[in-house]
Amino acid sequence: xxxxxxxxxxxxxxxxxxxxxxxxxxxxxxxxxxxxxxxxxxxxxxxxxxxxxxxxxxxxxxxxxxxxxxxxxxxxxxxxxxxxxxxxxxxxxxxxxxxxxxxxxxxxxxxxxxxxxxxxxxxxxxxxxxxxxxxxxxxxxxxxxxxxxxxxxxxxxxxxxxxxxxxxxxxxxxxxxxxxxxxxxxxxxxxxxxxxxxxxxxxxxxxxxxxxxxxxxxxxxxxxxxxxxxxxxxxxxxxxxxxxxxxxxxxxxxxxxxxxxxxxxxxxxxxxxxxxxxxxxxxxxxxxxxxxxxxxxxxxxxxxxxxxxxxxxxxxxxxxxxxxxxxxxxxxxxxxxxxxxxxxxxxxxxxxxxxxxxxxxxxxxxxxxxxxxxxxxxxxxxxxxxxxxxxxxxxxxxxxxxxxxxxxxxxxxxxxxxxxxxxxxxxxxxxxxxxxxxxxxxxxxxxxxxxxxxxxxxxxxxxxxxxxxxxxxxxxxxxxxxxxxxxxxxxxxxxxxxxxxxxxxxxxxxxxxxxxxxxxxxxxxxxxxx
Amino acid sequence: xxxxxxxxxxxxxxxxxxxxxxxxxxxxxxxxxxxxxxxxxxxxxxxxxxxxxxxxxxxxxxxxxxxxxxxxxxxxxxxxxxxxxxxxxxxxxxxxxxxxxxxxxxxxxxxxxxxxxxxxxxxxxxxxxxxxxxxxxxxxxxxxxxxxxxxxxxxxxxxxxxxxxxxxxxxxxxxxxxxxxxxxxxxxxxxxxxxxxxxxxxxxxxxxxxxxxxxxxxxxxxxxxxxxxxxxxxxxxxxxxxxxxxxxxxxxxxxxxxxxxxxxxxxxxxxxxxxxxxxxxxxxxxxxxxxxxxxxxxxxxxxxxxxxxxxxxxxxxxxxxxxxxxxxxxxxxxxxxxxxxxxxxxxxxxxxxxxxxxxxxxxxxxxxxxxxxxxxxxxxxxxxxxxxxxxxx
Numbered sequence: 001x002x003x004x005x006x007x008x009x010x011x012x013x014x015x016x017x018x019x020x021x022x023x024x025x026x027x028x029x030x031x032x033x034x035x036x037x038x039x040x041x042x043x044x045x046x047x048x049x050x051x052x053x054x055x056x057x058x059x060x061x062x063x064x065x066x067x068x069x070x071x072x073x074x075x076x077x078x079x080x081x082x083x084x085x086x087x088x089x090x091x092x093x094x095x096x097x098x099x100x101x102x103x104x105x106x107x108x109x110x111x112x113x114x115x116x117x118x119x120x121x122x123x124x125x126x127x128x129x130x131x132x133x134x135x136x137x138x139x140x141x142x143x144x145x146x147x148x149x150x151x152x153x154x155x156x157x158x159x160x161x162x163x164x165x166x167x168x169x170x171x172x173x174x175x176x177x178x179x180x181x182x183x184x185x186x187x188x189x190x191x192x193x194x195x196x197x198x199x200x201x202x203x204x205x206x207x208x209x210x211x212x213x214x215x216x217x218x219x220x221x222x223x224x225x226x227x228x229x230x231x232x233x234x235x236x237x238x239x240x241x242x243x244x245x246x247x248x249x250x251x252x253x254x255x256x257x258x259x260x261x262x263x264x265x266x267x268x269x270x271x272x273x274x275x276x277x278x279x280x281x282x283x284x285x286x287x288x289x290x291x292x293x294x295x296x297x298x299x300x301x302x303x304x305x306x307x308x309x310x311x312x313x314x315x316x317x318x319x320x321x322x323x324x325x326x327x328x329x330x331x332x333x334x335x336x337x338x339x340x341x342x343x344x345x346x347x348x349x350x351x352x353x354x355x356x357x358x359x360x361x362x363x364x365x366x367x368x369x370x371x372x373x374x375x376x377x378x379x380x381x382x383x384x385x386x387x388x389x390x391x392x393x394x395x396x397x398x399x400x401x402x403x404x405x406x407x408x409x410x411x412x413x414x415x416x417x418x419x420x421x422x423x424x425x426x427x428x429x430x431x432x433x434x435x436x437x438x439x440x441x442x443x444x445x446x447x448x449x450x451x452x453x454x455x456x457x458x459x460x461x462x463x464x465x466x467x468x469x470x471x472x473x474x475x476x477x478x479x480x481x482x483x484x485x486x487x488x489x490x491x492x493x494x495x496x497x498x499x500x501x502x503x504x505x506x507x508x509x510x511x512x513x514x515x516x517x518x519x520x521x522x523x524x525x526x527x528x529x530x
Numbered sequence: 531x532x533x534x535x536x537x538x539x540x541x542x543x544x545x546x547x548x549x550x551x552x553x554x555x556x557x558x559x560x561x562x563x564x565x566x567x568x569x570x571x572x573x574x575x576x577x578x579x580x581x582x583x584x585x586x587x588x589x590x591x592x593x594x595x596x597x598x599x600x601x602x603x604x605x606x607x608x609x610x611x612x613x614x615x616x617x618x619x620x621x622x623x624x625x626x627x628x629x630x631x632x633x634x635x636x637x638x639x640x641x642x643x644x645x646x647x648x649x650x651x652x653x654x655x656x657x658x659x660x661x662x663x664x665x666x667x668x669x670x671x672x673x674x675x676x677x678x679x680x681x682x683x684x685x686x687x688x689x690x691x692x693x694x695x696x697x698x699x700x701x702x703x704x705x706x707x708x709x710x711x712x713x714x715x716x717x718x719x720x721x722x723x724x725x726x727x728x729x730x731x732x733x734x735x736x737x738x739x740x741x742x743x744x745x746x747x748x749x750x751x752x753x754x755x756x757x758x759x760x761x762x763x764x765x766x767x768x769x770x771x772x773x774x775x776x777x778x779x780x781x782x783x784x785x786x787x788x789x790x791x792x793x794x795x796x797x798x799x800x801x802x803x804x805x806x807x808x809x810x811x812x813x814x815x816x817x818x819x820x821x822x823x824x825x826x827x828x829x830x831x832x833x834x835x836x837x838x839x840x841x842x843x844x845x846x847x848x849x850x851x852x853x854x855x856x857x858x859x860x861x862x863x864x865x866x867x868x869x870x871x872x873x874x875x876x877x878x879x880x881x882x883x884x885x886x887x888x889x890x891x892x893x894x895x896x897x898x899x900x901x902x903x904x905x906x907x908x909x910x911x912x913x914x915x916x917x918x919x920x921x922x923x
Contacts, residue, residue, distance in 0.1 A: 065692060066684040072760040072818075073827060139829030139842045146757045152734060153717040153759060156881050158830070159843050240735020246718060247733060281600070283610040311720060311755070312731045313712075313738030316642045320635060327627045334623045335616070341591045342615070348606035349599050359595065363588055370580040377576060377630065379569045379637040382729050383558060386720065386755040447556045450573075452724040454755045457763030459682060461694050463555060506606075 028123070031115030032520060033100045036122050038417075040097030041410075043125055045486070047089030048403075050133070052479050054082040059441075059475040062468050067459055075458035076144035077136065083147030084164070087264065088171045089129055091398065094406045095267040096121075096178050099206050101417065103182060105511035105518065106200045108191025108527040113184035121177040128170035135160035135167075146456060148257070149224075151238040151249050155231055162231065165224045172217045172224075179210035179217075186210075191510070193529035197291070200509045201284060204291050205270030208298045209263050215302070216259040223252035247312050254305035262301045264398060265365075266294060268405030269336060272358050274509070275412050276340050279355035280347030281506035286339040293332035293339075300329050310381045319378045326376035333369055337362060352504075353427035357408035360435050361400060368396030371446065386456075389449025395442045404434065407485065414489065415503045419517040420496035426488045433481035440474030559724040562750055562771075563742050566727030568637045576630055583626075641727075644739045647709035651700070655712075655719030655732035655754065656888060657881065658761030658818060662700050665711070669784040672888055673698045674814045675764045679822055682764075694751040697814065699768040703777035704747055710740045716883055717759060723752035723767055731756055744771040759881065761818040795891040795915040801899065804912060808900025811893045816901075819881065824905040831881070832856070835905050836863030849877045866911050869898050870921060886922065891915035 021029050030036060058078050061070040070078065100118070104111055112118045135142040140158040143149070154161060186207045190199070199207075226237040227249070236242020238249045277284045284290065306314065306322040340362050351359070371393040375381045384390060407430075414422050444467040449455075453464045460468065502512040510529075514522055554560060561567040598604045654661040659674035676697045680686045689695075702708050712721050714732035722729040723742075730740040744750070752767040772780060813822065819831040826833035832840050832850060838861045840847070850856035853872060854864035873894060876884035885894060892915040902909045 065688060067682055068684065071827070072763060073830060076757070076760065076762075140846075141830065144760070150718060150757075153757065155879075156717065156759070158846060240733075246735070280598075281606040282608060285610050286612075286616055287610065289611075289616050311729050312733065313736075313740075316638060319638055319642075323634065323638075324631060327631060330627060331620055331623050335620055337587065338619045341587060341594070342612075343610075344591060344594045344598065346594070346604075346607040346609075347598050348604050349595060350601070351595075351599075359591075362591070366584065366587070370584065373580065373630075374573065374576050377572060377634045379565075379634060379641060379727070380573045380576065382641070383566075383569050383573070383724065383727055385729060386722075386757075450557050451554055452559055452752070454722070454753050454763075456757045457753075459693060459763050462688060462690065462692050467555070 029119070031111075031119050033104050033112045033115070033118065034417075034518070034520070036112075036118050037097045037100030037102075039122050040093045040100055040125075043122075043129075044090050044092075044094035044097060044406075045489075047085050047093070047129065049482065049486075051082050051085035051090055052482060054078045054085070056475060056479045058082065059472040061458055062460070063472040064469065065460055065462055065465055070458060072458045073141065073144060076146075076456070077142045079456055080143050080146055081132070081136070084132065084168075085129070086398070087147065087260070088168070089125075091264045091402050091406070092175065093125060095206075095209070095264070095402075096175075096182075098202075098267065098271070098406075098409055098413075099178075099182050102413065102511065103185055103203055103206060104189070105416075105514065105522065106203050106509050107186065107189065107194055108510050108523045108529065109185060109189035110521065110523050110526075112181050113189060114181045117177055118181055121174045121181065124170050124174035124177075128167045128174065131163050131170065132167035135163040138163070148250075148253060149227065150253075151227060151230065151246050154227060155238070162228065165228050168224055169221060172221050175213050176217050179213035182206055182210040183214070191523070191526045191529050197288070198529060200270075201273035201287065201290055202267070202270035202509075205266045205273070205294055208294050209266045212259045212263050212266070212298055212301065216256045216263065219252060220256035220260075223249060223256065226252075247309070250309050250312065251306065254308045255302070257308065258305040259298075259301045261397070262297060264402045266298065268361070268402045269294065271405045271409040271412070272340060272361060275354045275358045275408055276343050276362075278412075278504050278506040278508075279350050279352065279358075280344050281349075282343060282347040284339070285342035285345075286335070289335055290339055293335045296332045297329060300325060300332070304329065307376060307381070310378050311385045323376055323378045327373065330369065330373055330376075337366055337369075352411075353422070353424060353431055354408045354412035356428065356431045357404050357411065360431070361404050361408065364396055364400035364404070364435075364438070368393055368401055371396065384449055386454055387449035388445040388453045388455055391455050392442050392445035392449060395438075395445075399442070400435075400438055404438075407431075407434070410489065412504070413511075414492050415499035416511055416514075416516050416518065418493050418496075419499055419515075420492050420494075421499050421503060422488055422492040422496065426484065426491075430481060430484045430488060433484065434478065437474050437478035437481060441471050441478050442474070444468075444470050561727065562725040562745055562748070563727055564745075565637075565641055565742070566725055568640065569727045572634060572637060575633070579626060579630065641740075644709050644741045646707065647741055648706040649703075650709040650711055651702070652711040652713070652737075653700075653721050653732065655714035655716075655721065655758070655765075657716050657759050657883060658754070658765040659815070659888075660696075660700075660719075660721070660754075660765065660767060661715075661888065664781070664784075667781060667785070668788060669781065671698055671784075673700060673768070675766055676814075677764075679813065679817065691751065693764065694753070694766045694768070696766055696768045699749070699770040701770045701772060701777065701780050702742070702744060703774045704744050704771045705774065707741055707743045710742065711737050712740060713737045715887075718756050719754050719758045719765070720756035721752075721767060722755040723750050723769055725750045726752075726769075729755055744769075747771050747773055747776075764818065791890055791892070795919060798914055798916075799892075799895075799912075801903065801910070801912045804896045804899040805903055807892070808896035808898070809904075811889065811897040812900050815885065815889070816897065824901070824907075833861050834901050834907070836861060836907055846880065849880065863902065863907055863909065866898075866902070866909075866913065869902065870894070870913070870918065873898055874918070874921065891918040891922070894918045 138160050142160045143164040145154040229235040236244040238244050238246045304326045307326045448464050448467045499516040558570050561570045650665040652663040661672050663670040673696045676695050681688045712730040712732045714734045719732040726742045728740045750769040754765040820826050820834050824834040829842050840861050847856050853868045874886040876882045895913040895915045895918050898913045902911045
């Protein structure tokens, strides 16, 4: 019923003789989920290259001990911006881009539930990032307090800090609007016959992610507003001299920050759960268990936040509670990994680029999961907190978990989106370069962290020199390889072998019943799911 | 496959070098306290469990990747669930985790027990140096980086303990339970010595506890572990552990030097004497922001040279103008009185901190004299320690 209502309004918005705006205006005014999905993906790729370039400058400074290229002030600005932009600019918008393109196609809906809101939630992003990145140009440079923005350090800085806070407010607003849209679409606009437990796994993970966003983002907004009033309006939320507590910010921040981690990884799990069955030519193993595991990871993500703060000196009871809950997350995460392996088991496997990326993600994400387990153990965490071990851990989770899943997803759906096959040979080159360079960059960081190198330092003691040089070389190759990715994508958009409706033999979701590329408006008549 | 070998060799190396050198390159540093030893063992245990699980799970996966390829003509089975298997692989990890949680809990309870200590040292983090106060002994001093700027800027060769050396180490007796009371003055810092297994955030306005009992005499090194501004990478910790008898002698010397310092502060000094001492104080306390050449950093840290250009937001220039240090986009060398005020009490709400508690009368007098007579500033002003003393209330 709901489907039909939306369908009707959609039609009435197109009176006879009405033409789509062309050129730039098409993209500014678009309410089409495919156009908006494309915008999200391109913006995220642009941000990925920008924040990646910052990372390479950081690695250039860390190539050798001593200060060579960046003074400490600029170094701190770059690490802060690198973190903020990779998280809010590269990873999150990429997944929202996938949601825009794929959720309506996979549930047989004609568009998102709120197309105009959808337009607005995208166009807030360029505004937010303009504000954030232009803070590099104001006196004193951009915010240098780390992406975690801990006060009192974050209270000290100049106007760039306010710009950062306001930029994050704008980005958070965009996320909240986007998640409301996704939830409404999934709940109300599924094709007849598609019950919740028949939804593709990608749709399930996004539904759960959207709820996480809805719960976590306002908490960040609250904490940022408190920072802002502490900075300018004489409040003392985080100032002990006025009766506040700097650690309270950390509690609020990580109450957002930990669910945020899952916001960046659950849609990646959804992509893997789509690709692995396709190239195994076998249904996903343990679909129900996967749904429950995803939901329990999401719920647990709200009761583990203080494991980011084991060194603040919390009471024993607090340390034990957060250690136990954190360790518990390993159970549903383990279930997911076992299910993927069981999906491959006795399949009929082929290794096109999306599958190569997916297999690597399962393997490398698990390394990140294990180092997360090591970090969950309070005494060990006390030794490793704020060292390069943590840097290694979250790059295994966020690069080889989230970013490489995004790459897998792009290769998987590019033929659908463009109508052309991508260049398989170059895609595989991109895969091997990325995977090898990633490990050369980040694996040695486990060692430097264990051996005692703190993170966020522009210069380091001599015993860390060799591994840092290896990491830097890896980082330059890793960064350079992404230009190949850009080339492969552009080449695919411009032409290539015809993809046909369903280029992947084992694929079975609704989008493959459509032409490639799909027409501008799809599922104007809802398909019936058996 | 290459990736796999790489990981395997890494793990092999990190186990092999387990107990060899204090400067461990692959693993946790050689423990020097019971806590660090417990952490080391806990980490080894968990790492081994993880490696075993990894090898089993991915052994199965890679077997499947090899055997069940379409190119080998393998036909896909169509099973997609197995209740027993799914229950088993939920329960087994749970049991393994419980097995890890048990020893970890014991270590936590030990680490948090600061009772029955033999002595207490208060540690205060400042941007970017550590202050140590021996509670009840009247001994208190600042410890800051002693690596010269010329090494950091690659003008001369770096020494062995580059960035991990201080002008004055923290000195503790071996075999005694030392309670550490950790706090900070400005922003959050974190006091970390890897070989002790202690990392405690220093939080302004709160005092947090930790404890150490160092097994053997020696020098132990660490660093600030919480981002605390531009000097974060440059605030090391050096701890000298002495046998109790030697420690007692050292403590007596410190008490004597407190008396000597009080005497020194009542003397009158020449401009040259003050400038020479001031240069050292400046390098250790001021140069990180205002730079060794006094030129500051555009937009962030004001120059200290009269007539130098400095453009910054109103928020930053207003407090300077108010004190007579800034006019029409240029730095003005303000009065001696304001200079004393700004160094002693800082500028609230900015990165300029109050040095009244960190520096002695002589040091404050020396550094201001140095600043007013260097880099082209030629006031000829000489500030005596007694003038500083008169301002302390």
